[in-house]
Amino acid sequence: MSEWDWAVVGRSWNLLMEGTRLTLGLFAAALVLATILGLILALMRLSPIAPLRWLSAGYVWAFRGIPVFVTLLFAFFVARDLPGLGWLTPVQAGMLGLGVDAAAYKAEIIRAGLLSVDPGQHEASEALGMTKAHYMRRIIIPQSIRVIVPTYMSNSILLLKATSVAVGIGLVELTGITRQLSNSTFRTVELFTAAAAIYLVLTTLLVVPQEYLERRFALKT
Amino acid sequence: MDLDLVWEAIPLIWKGASTTASLTAYALAIGTLGALILALMRLSPVKPLRWFAAGFGWLFRGIPLLILLFFAFFALPDLNLGFVDGILLDPFPAAVVALSVWTAAYQAEVIRSGIIAVDLGQSEASEALGMTKAHYMRRIIIPQGIRIMIPPYTSNAMTLLKQTSLATLVTVPEMTLLTQRLFSNDFQFRERITALALLYLAMTTVFVIVQQLTERTFQLKV
Numbered sequence: 001m002s003e004w005d006w007a008v009v010g011r012s013w014n015l016l017m018e019g020t021r022l023t024l025g026l027f028a029a030a031l032v033l034a035t036i037l038g039l040i041l042a043l044m045r046l047s048p049i050a051p052l053r054w055l056s057a058g059y060v061w062a063f064r065g066i067p068v069f070v071t072l073l074f075a076f077f078v079a080r081d082l083p084g085l086g087w088l089t090p091v092q093a094g095m096l097g098l099g100v101d102a103a104a105y106k107a108e109i110i111r112a113g114l115l116s117v118d119p120g121q122h123e124a125s126e127a128l129g130m131t132k133a134h135y136m137r138r139i140i141i142p143q144s145i146r147v148i149v150p151t152y153m154s155n156s157i158l159l160l161k162a163t164s165v166a167v168g169i170g171l172v173e174l175t176g177i178t179r180q181l182s183n184s185t186f187r188t189v190e191l192f193t194a195a196a197a198i199y200l201v202l203t204t205l206l207v208v209p210q211e212y213l214e215r216r217f218a219l220k221t
Numbered sequence: 222m223d224l225d226l227v228w229e230a231i232p233l234i235w236k237g238a239s240t241t242a243s244l245t246a247y248a249l250a251i252g253t254l255g256a257l258i259l260a261l262m263r264l265s266p267v268k269p270l271r272w273f274a275a276g277f278g279w280l281f282r283g284i285p286l287l288i289l290l291f292f293a294f295f296a297l298p299d300l301n302l303g304f305v306d307g308i309l310l311d312p313f314p315a316a317v318v319a320l321s322v323w324t325a326a327y328q329a330e331v332i333r334s335g336i337i338a339v340d341l342g343q344s345e346a347s348e349a350l351g352m353t354k355a356h357y358m359r360r361i362i363i364p365q366g367i368r369i370m371i372p373p374y375t376s377n378a379m380t381l382l383k384q385t386s387l388a389t390l391v392t393v394p395e396m397t398l399l400t401q402r403l404f405s406n407d408f409q410f411r412e413r414i415t416a417l418a419l420l421y422l423a424m425t426t427v428f429v430i431v432q433q434l435t436e437r438t439f440q441l442k443v
Contacts, residue, residue: 077410
């Protein structure tokens, strides 16, 4: 192809934005799932009950050792056969796969944050007669957030980029739509550059909430 | 779950392991070399070099690897810059290019922070002893920085190993593609994908063990 035709990006803009919306939807749903599951796994890992610790450690070992693409293949081809999951749509399977994979990383980040709180805080809370559930929620977790935010956010940027892998199970998110558009127009350079620029804007924008949260949870001294 | 189908699939998928391993090895070798150059540029007193290295990192860490892969495979042949009329790469070299660029961008940060972490007094002392910068970087700073770099470096390398699975989407016949060929013939999704996951888990677990052994080798002897 000899001549550039950047106008193709303008002509495809609505479709690219539709893909971006699905990318953001996958990201948001997977982030919520990963955060909740990650918190549960982190608390299990720190529990006094050995089988819970083993289960959590095994989960983290497995999903950090398996490529996210393979987890997505599981979610797409296998999860629907599991009891009670027959209703999964492909998009929901994508959200499930991405979320389950990211939860392993979030669990490690949250665990490290919880461990960073001085043990004296646990002892003092117990001395004041608080129950464990109470002081975890009111004393330990709020203090750990300061440590968790930076790694949590940079891991979330990885998750945003990982949503592109969903094209491998046929979802038409930003990467998928770009692939289809470039197939039909042969304007590969222009369209992949446009997609790259959109991803760059999204990942650069994610730094804004990161800085806000870091300020919000900074120690006021 | 039919375990026989899982065991039967393992040797078939294992045929792709050498492709997975060589993708990882090539990208790691080329990417690490690029990362070292980028890290030194980033720390150089010459501003344009610093800007270039910082821009490279921002760009290639902000874009999904899959976009890089698709660009290398689908767009490079159409990339007409006047002096070259596009570069047509086979799937394997295209994947190596994309994975190397990606590795360079991430490992550059690891190397840079490892170098920075070495106490400034070490550079000053080396200069006081009359060593040139090239000399003391090579003999004093980098050997000390390596200890700090190993954990993040190996965990990036492990991520690279897993990310080679994406080369499937540009038709490189590595483990994931062979698995997809298997299950699109016989529809035994669960067993075939389980076999694939087991192979990746085995490979990444070996990686973690190697990491722990290397960390022990480079540990400070006190």
